[in-house]
Amino acid sequence: MPGTQPDFAGRSARDAVRRAVALLDVLLAEDPSPDSVAAVLVEYGEPRPQLSAREVAELRAAALELREVFAAPDAASAAEVLNALFAAYAGPPRLTAHDDNFGWHLHVDAADDGPWGAWLITSSALALATLLADRQTVPGGLCASPSCGKPFAHLGGGSPRRYCSSRCATRERVAAHRARLT
Structure with missing residues (x-):
């Protein structure tokens, strides 16, 4: 079918959240390089x-603002942060296919060639x-690990996570166990 891009079909909110978390992971590190950020964008x-x-x-700077959504203690607080981000950065919803390079999808930023920071905030x-x-x-x-604090997404069912990875969870569990032994 002309004009369709199967490689990009089915992009979902989950995919965009995964991309946001991966970008925040790179961007919130000390002194992120343009190449490391570009690599994440290409990966997604x-x-x-x-x-x-x-x-x-x-x-x-946009990643620091988005981090507040992940830091929200409950849905009402997260909604408040998201609404503030929409009020500050979003425009009217619009459909775009980026010159037919992507399938049709929804944007709330001002333009396809707008600033990267506004794109990250609005799409995320x-x-x-x-x-x-x-x-x-x-x-x-x-992440509840004091040595980590990275954002992570709740994408599946089950109980809410406290840690960004099993590595952080295990490290904290072992530290708590050792503390009880002493």
């Missing part, structure tokens, strides 16, 4: 961008809000 289906240091700084906030509305719970959290 974006065309290879040529990012400047200024654009990476803009994306990092839209996906996080969709998950919050669908599941009626916070769409993610921050």
Whole structure:
């Protein structure tokens, strides 16, 4: 069928949240490089961008704002943060296919060629809000390990997670066990 891009068909809010978490992981690290940020964008289906240091700084500032959604203690608090992000950055909803390079999908940023920071906030906030509305719970959290604190997404069923990975959970469980022994 002309105009369809099967490689990009079926993009979902979950995929956009996974991309947001991966970008936040890179952007919240100390001094992220343009190449490391571009690699994450490419991994999640974006065309290879040529990012400047200024654009990476803009994306990092956006990541710090998005981190507050993951830090929210409950759905109402997360919704409040998301609504504030929409009020500050979003425009009217619009459908775009990016010059037929991607399948049709929803955007709430101002333009396809807008600033990277606004794109990260609006695309991530839209996906996080969709998950919050669908599941009626916070769409993610921050790792409970004091040595980590990375954002993570709640994408599956089951009880809410406290840690970003099994590695952090195991490290904290072992530390608690050792503390009880002493």
